[in-house]
Structures are given as structure tokens and as C-alpha cells.
Amino acid sequence: MCGIVGLFLKDKTLEPQLGTLLTNMLITMTDRGPDSAGIAIYSAEDHSHSKLTVQSDTPDQDFPNLADKLQDALGSSVSLERRDTHAVLTVQTGSAQSARELLRTIAPTVRTMSFGDTLEIYKEVGLPKEVAASFAIPSMTGTHGIGHTRMATESAVTTLGAHPFNTGSDQCLVHNGSLSNHNSLRRKLQREGIHIETQNDSEVAAAYLTWKMQNGATLGEAMENSLNDLDGFFNFVVGTKDGFGVVRDPIACKPAVMAETDQYVAFGSEYRALVNLPGIEEARVWEPEPATVYFWSHTETSTPNMKAA
Amino acid sequence: MQTYDLEADGLRGLNAALQSQTGDTNQTSWEIVNPKGSHAIAVGLDAPIEVNVKGSTGYYCAGMNKLATVNVHGSAGPGVAENMMSGIVTIEGDASQYAGATGHGGTLVIKGNASSRCGISIKGIDIIVHGNVGHMSAFMAQSGNLVVCGDAGDAFGDSIYEARLFVKGSVKSLGADCVEKEMRDEHIELLRDLLERGGCDAKPEEFKRYGSARQLYNFKVDNAY
Numbered sequence: 092m093c094g095i096v097g098l099f100l101k102d103k104t105l106e107p108q109l110g111t112l113l114t115n116m117l118i119t120m121t122d123r124g125p126d127s128a129g130i131a132i133y134s135a136e137d138h139s140h141s142k143l144t145v146q147s148d149t150p151d152q153d154f155p156n157l158a159d160k161l162q163d164a165l166g167s168s169v170s171l172e173r174r175d176t177h178a179v180l181t182v183q184t185g186s187a188q189s190a191r192e193l194l195r196t197i198a199p200t201v202r203t204m205s206f207g208d209t210l211e212i213y214k215e216v217g218l219p220k221e222v223a224a225s226f227a228i229p230s231m232t233g234t235h236g237i238g239h240t241r242m243a244t245e246s247a248v249t250t251l252g253a254h255p256f257n258t259g260s261d262q263c264l265v266h267n268g269s270l271s272n273h274n275s276l277r278r279k280l281q282r283e284g285i286h287i288e289t290q291n292d293s294e295v296a297a298a299y300l301t302w303k304m305q306n307g308a309t310l311g312e313a314m315e316n317s318l319n320d321l322d323g324f325f326n327f328v329v330g331t332k333d334g335f336g337v338v339r340d341p342i343a344c345k346p347a348v349m350a351e352t353d354q355y356v357a358f359g360s361e362y363r364a365l366v367n368l369p370g371i372e373e374a375r376v377w378e379p380e381p382a383t384v385y386f387w388s389h390t391e392t393s394t395p396n397m398k399a400a
Numbered sequence: 401m402q403t404y405d406l407e408a409d410g411l412r413g414l415n416a417a418l419q420s421q422t423g424d425t426n427q428t429s430w431e432i433v434n435p436k437g438s439h440a441i442a443v444g445l446d447a448p449i450e451v452n453v454k455g456s457t458g459y460y461c462a463g464m465n466k467l468a469t470v471n472v473h474g475s476a477g478p479g480v481a482e483n484m485m486s487g488i489v490t491i492e493g494d495a496s497q498y499a500g501a502t503g504h505g506g507t508l509v510i511k512g513n514a515s516s517r518c519g520i521s522i523k524g525i526d527i528i529v530h531g532n533v534g535h536m537s538a539f540m541a542q543s544g545n546l547v548v549c550g551d552a553g554d555a556f557g558d559s560i561y562e563a564r565l566f567v568k569g570s571v572k573s574l575g576a577d578c579v580e581k582e583m584r585d586e587h588i589e590l591l592r593d594l595l596e597r598g599g600c601d602a603k604p605e606e607f608k609r610y611g612s613a614r615q616l617y618n619f620k621v622d623n624a625y
Contacts, residue, residue: 343516343535346478346496362437362456362477376456376475378496378515381535 092242093254093267094120095347097328097335097358098368099235099387105354105369106135110231114223116357116364117238121219123360124242127253128222129214131263131330132236136209141187143180144204144211145194146250153201154178164193175225176250177204177213184208187260202251207261209234209332214253234389237330237358239265245273245292252289256297259304261332266293267345267360268324276320296321300329314338314384328358334388343381350374356387402427406441407434414441418468421447437477442470445487462489465506481508484525497534500527503544509598516553519546522563528598538565539575547594549602557610565610566591568602579613 096116100106113130147153150173158171158180167183169190182190187206194201205212213226219240223229239254246252255263270276273292276299281287285298285305299320303313310329314336317327326345329336337358339347350357350365352374359365362376379385404414414432421427430451435441439459442451445468453461456474466485475493484503491499494512501517503525510518513531520536522544532550539555541563551569558575564587565578574580583605591604617623 341535344497348477348496361458362475363458364437366436366456377494381516 092123094123094240094360094364095237095265095267095326095328095358096120096239096360096364097235097237097330097337099334099356099389100233100354101356102354106234107232109233109236110227111229112368113236113238114219114229115367116359117219117223117240119363119366120240120360124240125218126241126243126248127214127216127250128219128238128240129212129253129255129265130223130226130228130236130238131205131210131212131255131265132228132231132233133209133261133330133332134211134231134233136332137184139184140181141184141206141208142182142211143187143190143194143206144177144213145180145198145201146177146204146214147201148176148250149200150176150178153198157198157201160197161190161193164197165190174213174227176215177226179211203257205255205257205263207332210257210261210263210330212255212257212263214239214255215250216248216253235330235334237263237265237328237335239267244269246290249289252291252294254293255330256294258297258301258329261330262300262304262310263330264293264297264300265328266296267326268340270296270321270323270325272322292323296325296327310336311384311386318382326360331388333390334386336384336386337379338384339379339381341382347379348376349379350376401429401431403431403433405433406438407436411438411440415443418442418449418451419444419446421445421449423447423467425449435474439477442468445470448487456493465489475512481506481525484508494531500525503527505544507597511599513550519544519563522546526594526597528594528600530598530600532569535572536575538563538578541565545590545594547591547598547600547607549600557612559616560610560612562612564590566594566604566607567610568607571608571610574610577613577616578610581609581611583607583609 158169162169170181172179254265270292273295300313325340432453435455437458441461443463446466448467450469453472458477460479462470463482465487469488471490476491476495478496481489484506486506488507490509495510495514498517499514500508501520508527510529514533516534518533518537520539522541524544526545528547535553538557542561548567552571554573555575557578588604
């Protein structure tokens, strides 16, 4: 199984509640996957700064001097805000990618969960309720976010096996399903120079999208291509700086339900995930079609039923 | 009328109360409030009672129904009215995948759309869908009727046996061994009754009938055991 939730806010007055709404949605999906949980949250853009979310198994040793070390290496100012086993490093705008590469050498025990301008990813082993509380997710403000609760089938229950997976700057992916060609695809992607850390099938899907986009595809095109190149069951929800996208495999046996009102667009593995959203009784509720890519965006006209790319 | 608050009083209590009703019960009318997408609401009923669910349901609502009338005043999640024996289940909204799967009898009415695999492996149930059905609907359907007032998706009626399929709109593609068949007077009469029971105002003459070409392996006498 696994449970996925997503919430894209159209109404700015709901933004202070994003963390709370998303956490509550994810908690209702706990019995679809109690192994590990994660949330990607997109906050308002600060045009002079970019950020990285990093994780450490030994945060007390790694985090206290991490900002200074990175600042020396980068040659520009860095600040750090710790949240339990994770920390957000704020860097000058545009230097997130180089900071990510520097971290591999100056702090090898620190893993980068996400990088970009607005995205933060928090994920750990444990129940959604505990994971969300440890990172104080309910207090977070944002424009949109996605969450995942995992029932592992293809690989070990670890922090790095939890979702969401960062696929590129301000992009991430969550997956419900199981891929059957992930081993051969992983070998192919590794030959192409794509960095893959685990034996997890969903990480391969994330790496696949990264690879496609590095070769010039838009996210929409990469998602369309995934329908041909990935074998197995999948519902993907993909977070972007501007919104989120949804695609289901052609068989579509993994459940998905969506709701839209004037205030938001929401995704849930089940209707249960949506029942506490404001105005859900009057929402347009529907099931996304198989093999169809959907996108909602803050910057472009949202066309819920139009195919992307 | 009995009113049951599912959020306050829990699923086990509800199903125990409904399943304990017998044929001569006085508690013939039930209303379930706050279903909130819960799973397995009103399953395994075996008495001529009426149950109104005031909202949308999750997995497996009204499964294994016998004799009871279950009305969902909202949409239904996957596997609604699975393996029904008799009675009537009505969904006011949409139904998710494999609605009415393996049903032996009774009537399932879906007033919105049904998604993939509607009526998979049916064995005698009548399913009437006011809207569309998704891909692989009526897969391996053995007996009974599926009426679709809208359109049908890909691989409609794949590997079908003796069930009858009626579609008013388009069929995206037919599955293996499923073919369009002649609409004879007996089919018009059958469909007229089905449409009336489903509360549809469509005319039976507007539909096409589909069924098995009986060309697959199991239809060849040489393959019989």
C-alpha cells in the first residue's frame, strides 16, 4: 500500500494552515503505511535566498558548526535552522546546487534531502503523527505541499527509503505502487551518471525524472515518458515550485481521489484523507484518469483536466 | 428510524447492529451519519432493511449484501457492493474501481460514473450506470447485465462469458472475444425493465448490445476436460 496526500492552495488566507491541514490529511492515511513518513512543503519565495534541507543520523555532532563550514567553503553567508534530525541551510540565491556538491566533501555524514528556492523535505522512519510532530510540521506555512506514508515492499525501511524524493531543484516525487523494472533501470541510469543511493524502486522513478529533465524534457514530458519506460504499478504525485502534478499508470489499480474548490486542489489515496478539509462537502470530487498527466500551477492557468506537455 | 453516528460510535457497532437484524425486524430504516469515507460500511446485511448513508464511503461499502437496500448519498470508494447476492444498492455520486465485482444477484445503480473494472467477473447481478464506466469493465463477466448510459472505456467485456452488456454511448475499445450483437425484441424488453429499475430516462432502442463471440479457449469443446 502506501498513502499519498497533496494540497495546493489557491486561497492565500489558508497558507498559515498548510502544515496543519497536510499533517491531518497524512495522519488519516496512517494505516496505509506505518513504516515511515515524509512531507514536502513549499513556502513563499524569498528572492535573495535559496535553501537546502539536510539530515544527519548524528545531528548533535554535525549541525553546530555546519553553517560556518559551508560558509567558508562557499564564500558567502549561510544560516542554519535545526528541526530535530533535519536542518534547513539558507544560502544566497542560486548557490544551492554548489552548496549541495560541497556538502558531500565537507560533511559526508550529512545527507541532502532537498535543494531549491522554496522546497523543504522532512522524512523519517515512524508514524506520520510522530514524524510530523518531531519536525513541527503543523506550524509550517506554505503555498502547497505533498506527503507520503510508507508501507515498504521493495527495499529497507530507512530514512533514505522514505518519500518524498528530491528529483531536482524545487522538485520532488512521492509514489504509491511498486515498480518491477527498477533494477535494470537503476543500472541504466547509473551508467548515465545519475546518483542513486538506495535499492528503493521509487528512488529510481525520481532519478528517471531527473535524468529525463537533464536531457531537456519538461517535467510534463518526463511524466508522459514514464508511462512508457516504467513497468509496474504507480501513482506519482510530483511537487514543483509552482504546484503539483499527478500521473497514474494505465492499469490504475492504486487508488486516487481528488477534490477541488475555490480555495484548493487536494489529492488523497482515499477520500478519508480529504474529509476534514474546509468546504469538502461542496467540493468537486473525482478520480484522476489512468495514464493521464495532470498539473496545477500558481503561475500558469490551472487546467485540471487538460493533459500536460 | 434508527440513526447511527459512525464517527462517534464506530464501525464494528454499526455492522454488528445491522447484521443482527432479522427478516421480521421492526427497525427497517437506518440512517448513517458522518461516514467520512470509512471502509466496510453496511457489509454482510441479511434482512430487508433500508440503510441510508449520508455521505461518501471508502472501500467495500455494502459488500456481500443480501435483501437489504443500501443508498449512498455521496460517492463510493473501491469495491462497492462486491459479491452482492440480492437487494438494491444505489450510489448517488460516482463509484471507484471494481464496483459490483463478482455479484451473484440484486441490483446496483450508480447515478454518476463508475471507474475501472466495473462489474468484473459478475455472476448474475444487474448493474445500471447512469454515466460512464472505465477500462476493463465487465472483464470475465459470467452472467447478469451491465447497462451503461454513458461511454465505456478500453477493453470492455474482455474474456466475457454469458453476461449481457448494453451501452448507449461509445465504447473506446472492446476486449478479447467481446463483440457487438443484434438487439432483438427480447433484449429491448429486458433493457426497458433494467432502465426503469435504475431510474434512467434513456430509451432501450438507443443502446447497443455486446456479448461473447465464444471463440476463446474455454469455448472449444476439444479443450473440455
